[in-house]
Amino acid sequence: MSGPDFWHQHNWLSALLSPLAAIYADIHEGKWRRANPQRVDAPVVCVGNLTVGGTGKTPVVRALRDLAAARGLDAHVLLRGHGGRLHGLTRVDWNFHAADDVGDEALLHAQDGPTWIARDRVAGARAAADAGADLIIMDDGFQNPSLVKDFSFVVIDGRTGFGNGHVFPAGPLRERPDFGLGRADAVIMMGPGETPRAVERCGVPILCAGLVPSDPPPEGNLYAFAGIGRPEKFYDSLKDCGGRIVKSKSFNDHHRFSEHELSALRRRAKDFDARLITTEKDYARLPRCWRQNVLVWPVEAAFDNAEALNDMIAPVMDGGGKAA
Template sequence: MKTPRFWYQSASHPFAKYLNPFSKIVILANRFRQKISQPKYFPIPIICCGNITVGGSGKTPIALEIAQILKRNHFSPHFLTRGYGRKKKQSHFKNLYISPTNPPSIDLKFFGDEALLLGRVAPCWIDSDRRKTALLASQMGADCLILDDGFQSPLLYKDLNLLLFNGQHAIGNTHILPAGPLREPLLDAIKRADYAIIVGEDRFKLSDRLKKSGLPTTHVSLAPSSTFLNQFLSEPVCAFAGIAFPEDFFKMLSQYGLKLVKTYVFSDHHIYTKSEVEKLLKIAKRFPLLTTEKDAMRFPEEIRKYFMIVKVKVIWHSAQKRDEIFQILLKKYKARMSQ
């Protein structure tokens, strides 16, 4: 699905005005769901890397970064995901599990690109029933769980709610679905969040608004690895991406000195057709062809090798606030263990 342009235009756009009555229904439904649901409490901490906009806030890179921090501190995190973007969901392939030592043994379409990426760093469970996979993960040795998305889900008790924002796009036209990109009102989300992370340049000064509400806020940037940069700085390159905001990916490459001569845009979680693959392979014969790690997961290994996969790293603007987030989690972990 391509993001509707009017979501990131004026709040008084005719489409937004027309759809706004439906947004009110979505707000009421979400608030009712939050009110009546009883979150299931697990004996190990649960960290949620979520957002309030539809796609493109940097959840997956941050979830991977949190997992790496936990592993460096001798934790054994597992990921829980619904497997968004996967195309095959037969009942006999529920409770799917992949990990760095347990790569997929069936069709990649059963997993979704995000799960495949997460499973390279830590064990990842894929199922729409996160309560069930949380129990399975705890039985398989996890001592903390990371939700990639799930901020709006009231089914699991979350010890640490990280609310992520794309600084380039903030909260769009401020309207709720379908009139805008928000899944719920900002103030509703702030009440449940423990920390906000703004990914990229804060173009709309969203941090000022978040700090006024009392929500602790920090900033991070995404950057290509230095090894990758050194390899391609001296030659023209092409790039393609099928993510929520492909222009953000292309802009990052240009900002770090890469000479983009042509870019190709696809919809978020796009499944590439045979003809599209053939076209991309022809381009790759003429220029180094760059793409995101998430896009690369949608190709079989024999095709993937022809593309230059851009690995990104998370740069914390404040190491102190990064450590503060970890200390909050550590405090909650110790409290759990003492019960």
């Protein structure tokens, strides 16, 4: 979700909505001050953001799970299951569940290892701990005060930053930056761009990362399609790595692809003597019978200073709490 254009500029509409934004932020902060967060029997690392929409949290979560595995830890991922119809506590099974059930992000994580969805984050974390999790990694949930987080990352898109700097609905922010950054242990700037002033002021450690392809692009003509927050980012990355895109088609974020749409895409691809290719998130939302007809191009988070990330998170992964 990239949001309306005025979220990225100061104009009369953002000014008009500012009183509502102030009320929204006050309610959020009041909820945090009244909260009584619960602790579970496993350390919890949260990967969140301060804005509405995607910033690259999911690749960061996958990178953290890899770090945990390298230390011999069984990391479980916990998320809300955005876009899925299942509302109760569920352990996600890639071979059984569909994106309509649990959401596309949950399916991606389930390919990597144990993954849980739960609207009640405390119940989800307890279930993961009871199932043997050495570490629980939250994909989103930074604004949820119910669960104690042992370490919290805030991921910021380098290109869009905090937009116009206003809280929803006047802008893209979920909360006031100073309030959110005051709970963060580190910031991850995803992709090139200017670091927001609020981040520089708060003095929280900053890591820089970017999305890089896990594999080279397939050869031959490619018909690319995507239903993510910024499809152009996918197309540009594919082209920059040598992919020969002859045509592209964009859909809304978290779009559910119908048989009619996919059949039309396949016909158009044949017109260009091309193969269909999409993102991992879009691939997870495809009907199973269509997955053999579509190529997927995975990306992963690459940190400029991977050693700094490892040193930062090691004390929590080893059960010793936050780094000093």
